[in-house]
Amino acid sequence: MAREGARVINLMEPGHTGCAGCGQAIAARLVLKATGPRVIVANATGCLEVYTTTYPRSSWEVPWIHSLFENAAAVAAGMEVTLKAMGRYEGVKIIAQAGDGGTADIGIGCISGMFERGHDILYICYDNEGYMNTGYQRSGLTPPGARTTTSPPGRLSYGNRTRKKNMPMIAVAHGVPYVATATVSEPRDLMRKVQRALEIEGPKYLHILVPCVPGWGYESELTLEVARLAVETMLFPLIEIENGVITKVRKPKEIRPVEDYLRPQRRFAHLFRPGGEEVLEELRRIAAENSRLATGPAMLGGPPGEGG
Amino acid sequence: MEGSKAVAEAVRLCRPHVVCAYPITPQTHIVEELSRMVADGRLDAGFVLAESEFGAASIVLGGSAVGGRAYTATSSQGLLLMVEVIFNIAGLRLPVVMTCANRAVSAPINIWNDQQDAVSIRDSGWIQLYVEDNQEAVDTHIQAFRIAEELMIPVMVCMDGYVLTHTMEPVDIPEQEEVDRFLPPYEPAYRLDFDDPFTMGAMVGPEAYMETRFHVHMDMMEARGVIRRVADEYAEAFGRHRGGLIETYDIEGADVVLVSMGSLLGTMRDAVDELREEGLKVGLLKVRCFRPFPKEAINDALKGVGVVGVIEKDVSLGLEGTLCSEMRAAFCGEESPEISSFIMGLGGRDVTVEEIKRVARELVADPACRVEFRGLKEELMRGDER
Numbered sequence: 001m002a003r004e005g006a007r008v009i010n011l012m013e014p015g016h017t018g019c020a021g022c023g024q025a026i027a028a029r030l031v032l033k034a035t036g037p038r039v040i041v042a043n044a045t046g047c048l049e050v051y052t053t054t055y056p057r058s059s060w061e062v063p064w065i066h067s068l069f070e071n072a073a074a075v076a077a078g079m080e081v082t083l084k085a086m087g088r089y090e091g092v093k094i095i096a097q098a099g100d101g102g103t104a105d106i107g108i109g110c111i112s113g114m115f116e117r118g119h120d121i122l123y124i125c126y127d128n129e130g131y132m133n134t135g136y137q138r139s140g141l142t143p144p145g146a147r148t149t150t151s152p153p154g155r156l157s158y159g160n161r162t163r164k165k166n167m168p169m170i171a172v173a174h175g176v177p178y179v180a181t182a183t184v185s186e187p188r189d190l191m192r193k194v195q196r197a198l199e200i201e202g203p204k205y206l207h208i209l210v211p212c213v214p215g216w217g218y219e220s221e222l223t224l225e226v227a228r229l230a231v232e233t234m235l236f237p238l239i240e241i242e243n244g245v246i247t248k249v250r251k252p253k254e255i256r257p258v259e260d261y262l263r264p265q266r267r268f269a270h271l272f273r274p275g276g277e278e279v280l281e282e283l284r285r286i287a288a289e290n291s292r293l294a295t296g297p298a299m300l301g302g303p304p305g306e307g308g
Numbered sequence: 309m310e311g312s313k314a315v316a317e318a319v320r321l322c323r324p325h326v327v328c329a330y331p332i333t334p335q336t337h338i339v340e341e342l343s344r345m346v347a348d349g350r351l352d353a354g355f356v357l358a359e360s361e362f363g364a365a366s367i368v369l370g371g372s373a374v375g376g377r378a379y380t381a382t383s384s385q386g387l388l389l390m391v392e393v394i395f396n397i398a399g400l401r402l403p404v405v406m407t408c409a410n411r412a413v414s415a416p417i418n419i420w421n422d423q424q425d426a427v428s429i430r431d432s433g434w435i436q437l438y439v440e441d442n443q444e445a446v447d448t449h450i451q452a453f454r455i456a457e458e459l460m461i462p463v464m465v466c467m468d469g470y471v472l473t474h475t476m477e478p479v480d481i482p483e484q485e486e487v488d489r490f491l492p493p494y495e496p497a498y499r500l501d502f503d504d505p506f507t508m509g510a511m512v513g514p515e516a517y518m519e520t521r522f523h524v525h526m527d528m529m530e531a532r533g534v535i536r537r538v539a540d541e542y543a544e545a546f547g548r549h550r551g552g553l554i555e556t557y558d559i560e561g562a563d564v565v566l567v568s569m570g571s572l573l574g575t576m577r578d579a580v581d582e583l584r585e586e587g588l589k590v591g592l593l594k595v596r597c598f599r600p601f602p603k604e605a606i607n608d609a610l611k612g613v614g615v616v617g618v619i620e621k622d623v624s625l626g627l628e629g630t631l632c633s634e635m636r637a638a639f640c641g642e643e644s645p646e647i648s649s650f651i652m653g654l655g656g657r658d659v660t661v662e663e664i665k666r667v668a669r670e671l672v673a674d675p676a677c678r679v680e681f682r683g684l685k686e687e688l689m690r691g692d693e694r
């Protein structure tokens with residue numbers, strides 16, 4: 001049983017059946033390293049849930065529950081309210097976590113309710129930009145141009161048509177006092193954000209970009225590199241928002257062209273063939289908008305962009 | 309006292325840790341009453357106004373998983389919106405208690421009473437208890453927590469919308485001390501707790517899934533004994549025997565027995581009294597516990613009865629009334645009476661004593677098994693059905 005000392009740092013044990021190099025596995029382990037053992041986790045259906053708890057084994061050394069795909073936030077809310085009513089809440093931290101699909105698409109109603117009622121819960125979205133557990137389908141967080149199994153490029157298509165739903169701003173719009181983004185190439189930053197979030201009472205939202213080896217189509221040793229490039233191209237800006245004010249934006253010393261991030265990933269390969277330029281231009285536009293992010297009041301919808 | 313208020317009082321006496329529901333007619337008065345109790349400090353529970361019934365069911369699931377006593381209530385569309393969570397609660401073996409204020413299901417949208425909602429989730433793994441009047445509703449809710457927590461199986465108390473929820477009846481509400489004696493604090497067999505980290509809701513493949521279902525099934529079968537015993541203990545504690553699996557009325561020597569669930573039994577009792585006066589030997593069997601289905605109790609009660617008419621406010625479209633199918637199944641391996649299905653009272657259509665008497669008289673005259681909708685309006689039939 002995980003309690004103190006060395007084992008505490010690995011509250012999510014390796015030995016799960018996820019892909020080698022899974023970004024989500026790295027992130028989940030970092031999250032628990034930051035929280036320590038006095039945490040209860042409500043986990044949505046998705047890759048992380050499936051590969052960590054294949055009966056009769058479990059990788060979790062903290063109390064952990066999986067109910068459904070779309071209700072982790074509500075299950076967590078029920079735990080928080082009930083523990084308080086029972087007088088057993090002291091020293092407890094509650095985390096609700098899900099993939100991008102479980103968060104931005106099917107689970108958003110429960111999340112909105114949890115935010116609005118102000119439960120003391122850290123909600124974590126592990127964003128691998130698609131429904132990976134069911135075979136790499138498109139989600140509301142799949143970026144423009146990405147090939148997924150339901151947004152394949154074809155004679156009339158250059159992959160996914162839509163921009164990523166702006167989940168952090170949706171959280172901000174609910175008045176969530178702490179909202180941040182993170183990724184696995186910045187483990188210390190990720191852990192600090194988890195700890196900062198847990199210092200704050202009320203709902204918190206942490207959005208972690210977690211590269212997916214087969215879904216994105218890169219070599220499995222490149223997970224951290226791909227994550228780093230997402231940040232350095234400003235396609236995935238690392239930000240922190242407290243009480244509606246952007247308090248930190250991670251600005252790379254030199255912003256790299258989006259192609260550096262896109263090229264190692266097979267899901268974007270078709271963009272480099274004739275006709276892909278329009279989507280590339282859209283991605284450059286997004287990176288440019290993100291580059292203009294600055295400390296100060298968080299604007300709903302983010303900066304306006306052509307075709308946004 | 310209004311049925312909804314009586315239920316809210318009963319729930320309060322059970323000292324739930326978490327109460328969460330979403331408004332829907334005709335369940336609303338229950339949530340409103342519970343809200344008032346919280347506002348007045350009469351109910352000291354975590355009280356959550358959820359964003360949907362789906363959320364409400366998930367919230368009580370979470371509350372139950374950390375070891376709290378959990379309650380929710382809904383109806384019709386709300387129950388259907390909860391369905392995925394309802395199956396999940398049962399599979400996780402969480403002893404949540406729910407009131408279903410029975411109402412018709414859309415489309416067409418209809419807020420009035422029938423029992424299509426609860427009957428449709430027959431196979432979800434919840435115990436389903438149907439009550440006839442508001443006193444039984446109170447007594448059944450108090451028993452429901454005992455049954456659920458002893459078996460780690462959720463319990464749904466089904467009470468007819470409007471007919472019970474919105475109707476004033478004299479009701480005896482027990483004292484808190486009495487209820488406390490009958491219903492001790494909930495000691496969960498397992499809960500999420502970091503002193504003993506526990507993984508709940510793991511992925512189970514073909515190598516073990518079937519056994520988990522088998523165990524739930526076996527525990528459901530065993531639940532019949534527990535439901536009976538809890539009713540006996542309740543009678544001992546409160547001096548009222550309202551519970552158990554079935555009830556019978558005037559069944560001795562009956563040629564025809566009418567079967568139903570819920571508040572219709574009240575009307576049927578009146579019909580039977582009048583028929584008996586006319587010299588017709590008609591009796592009643594009330595199915596209180598629809599899941600687990602009390603096969604043996606029904607077999608025993610109907611030994612020697614030749615004709616059974618099942619009157620119910622639901623229909624398995626394309627077959628017959630669902631309770632009727634269950635009644636037929638109850639005689640598997642036994643000598644079966646002729647069992648007919650009478651679908652009545654859908655969407656709040658009035659069911660009269662006269663109509664029930666007509667059904668009984670017709671069954672006496674012709675016992676042959678049949679499926680009929682009763683109380684249809686001639687002027688709304690299509691030409692070929694007239």
Ligand SMILES: Cc1ncc(C[n+]2csc(CCOP(=O)(O)OP(=O)(O)O)c2C)c(N)n1
Nearest residue numbers: 045046047069099100101102130131132133
């Ligand atoms: C109600 C419901 N719809 C669909 C599914 C099938 N399903 C399970 S996981 C999943 C995708 C998960 O995607 P995401 O939340 O992004 O997590 P990931 O696997 O990518 O980490 C889907 C579609 C389900 N389990 N439940």
Ligand code: SF4
Nearest residue numbers: 018019022047212213
């Ligand atoms: S498919 Fe992607 S998210 Fe799922 S285990 Fe593999 S790398 Fe991780």
Ligand SMILES: [Mg+2]
Nearest residue numbers: 099100128130
């Ligand atoms: Mg995903």
